[in-house]
Amino acid sequence: MGTTDTILEDWSRRKDAGGIAWFGEGDLSRLGIQDPLMTVMQDVQHILRTRRSDKVVETAGHTAGFSVRETL
Numbered sequence: 001m002g003t004t005d006t007i008l009e010d011w012s013r014r015k016d017a018g019g020i021a022w023f024g025e026g027d028l029s030r031l032g033i034q035d036p037l038m039t040v041m042q043d044v045q046h047i048l049r050t051r052r053s054d055k056v057v058e059t060a061g062h063t064a065g066f067s068v069r070e071t072l
Helices: 003-014 025-030 037-050
Strands: 020-023 055-058 066-070
Touching (some): 003 020, 003 037, 003 066, 020 025, 020 037, 037 055
Antiparallel strands (some): 055 066
């Protein structure tokens, strides 16, 4: 399973009522992802755009994490 799929699987378990889940260094470590946080964020964002997904990656100005949310 790739990094994006791992993030999305975790997102589906942890998302709140608004369809948002935040990811930080601790979450990446828990998921066994060793890449830097912003690298993971950019990779996930790129893959979601390539897939024309209904999910987007946002930082909302934060440098210590990113969120994945549904756009529907």
